[in-house]
Amino acid sequence: MLFGLLCACDSLTAVAVDAGGGRGEPEPLPADLVAACPESVRFERSGSGACTEIGCLSGYSLTVSPSSGWAAGDYRFELTVDGRAVICEGSLPLKDCGTRSFSCDADVVRLGESGCALPSGQQGIATVTFSGFPLAIALKVLKDGSELMSTELAPSYKAGQPNGPGCDPICCGASAELTIPAAR
Numbered sequence: 001m002l003f004g005l006l007c008a009c010d011s012l013t014a015v016a017v018d019a020g021g022g023r024g025e026p027e028p029l030p031a032d033l034v035a036a037c038p039e040s041v042r043f044e045r046s047g048s049g050a051c052t053e054i055g056c057l058s059g060y061s062l063t064v065s066p067s068s069g070w071a072a073g074d075y076r077f078e079l080t081v082d083g084r085a086v087i088c089e090g091s092l093p094l095k096d097c098g099t100r101s102f103s104c105d106a107d108v109v110r111l112g113e114s115g116c117a118l119p120s121g122q123q124g125i126a127t128v129t130f131s132g133f134p135l136a137i138a139l140k141v142l143k144d145g146s147e148l149m150s151t152e153l154a155p156s157y158k159a160g161q162p163n164g165p166g167c168d169p170i171c172c173g174a175s176a177e178l179t180i181p182a183a184r
Contacts, residue, residue: 029041029170032132032133033058033133033159033170033171033172035133036058036133036157036172037133037157037158037159037172039158039159040159040170040172043159043161043165043170051163051164051166051167051168052162052163052164052167053163054162054163055162055169056160056162056169056171056173057171057173058133058171058172058173059129059130059131059132059133059172059173060129060130060133060134060137060155060157060173060174060175061127061128061129061130061173061174061175062127062128062129062139062153062175062176062177062178063126063127063175063176063177063178064125064126064127064128064177064178064179064180065124065126065177065178065179065180066124066179066180066181066182067179067180067181067182068182069121069122069124069182070092070121070123070124070125071092071143071182072091072092072093072120073091073092073143073144074089074090074091074143074144074145075089075090075091075092075102075125075141075142075143076088076089076141076142076143076145077089077104077109077111077128077139077140077141077142078139078140078141078142079109079128079137079138079139079140080136080137080138081108081109081130081134081136081137082134082135082136082137083136084106084108086104086105086106086108086109087104087105088102088103088104088105088109088111088128089102089103090102090103090111090113092120092123092124093120093123094113094115094116094120094123095116096116097116097117098116100113101113101116102125107131108130108131108132108134109128109129109130109131110128110129110131111125111127111128112125112126112127112128112129113125113126114126128178133155133157133172134155135154135155136152136153136154137152137153137154137155138150138151138152138153139151139152139153139178141180148180148181148182149180149181151178153176155174155176156174157172157173157174158172158173158174159171159172160172160173
């Protein structure tokens with residue numbers, strides 16, 4: 001299932017500042033945001049009035065969890081993101097905190113490691129995040145060479161304006177939750 005995603009994070013929008021230090025006209029929305037969320041162009045961007053400073057994240061994110069905990073072993077995430085093959089690999093238990101245990105061969109995907117300071121049975125991968133606005137994703141997860149699961153995803157993005165009408169930012173996001181079956 002897919003859910004809209006808005007959270008306190010970086011924004012893709014900016015407001016121009018004139019030479020006198022005042023707020024000018026808002027800059028146009030980035031083309032990739034408008035392409036992913038065409039309804040975002042209907043949001044007001046005046047920047048006037050009282051606005052809060054809530055940020056939001058644009059893009060796509062998967063929250064992943066195993067059905068019975070992450071078992072120790074070598075994991076491989078094989079992805080195809082809009083036709084581009086990406087491989088992410090690593091092992092559990094995780095390395096010491098501050099040292100990445102999983103890496104991907106392309107910057108369009110990043111695995112979010114979780115629990116480096118916890119006992120090995122409580123460590124794992126919490127998220128798979130994607131840069132930009134992918135429209136078609138195929139994902140296969142393997143442990144020690146055996147396939148745990150395979151799925152295809154087609155994100156449906158939703159625009160939002162967390163600080164209200166007339167206030168930046170305008171963000172576009174989607175997310176999904178994915179349960180990975182236990183290793184056989």
